[in-house]
Amino acid sequence: MKTIVCDVCKRVIQQPEHERNYFHIARRDICESCKDQMDLILKPVLRTKQPFTYAWFDQTLQDMLEKAIGRGKFETPK
Numbered sequence: 001m002k003t004i005v006c007d008v009c010k011r012v013i014q015q016p017e018h019e020r021n022y023f024h025i026a027r028r029d030i031c032e033s034c035k036d037q038m039d040l041i042l043k044p045v046l047r048t049k050q051p052f053t054y055a056w057f058d059q060t061l062q063d064m065l066e067k068a069i070g071r072g073k074f075e076t077p078k
């Protein structure tokens with residue numbers, strides 16, 4: 001079985017099951033708890049974005065992920 005490591009928190013994901021305990025987003029693997037954090041940050045951004053485009057969404061997601069990978073975690077904005 002291949003080992004999957006979360007790109008953000010660098011934890012090994014035990015018994016990885018795609019879309020269940022790890023997620024493949026913007027060519028990165030992220031664990032469930034990081035995904036939860038990401039969703040928390042993403043939701044208010046998505047709600048206020050007008051007009052919504054997928055190009056914008058992809059870019060935002062990617063920027064967010066790259067930043068999180070640099071810090072080792074997703075940071076909830078204050």
Ligand SMILES: [Zn+2]
Pocket residue numbers: 006007008009010011030031032033034035
């Ligand atoms: Zn993680």
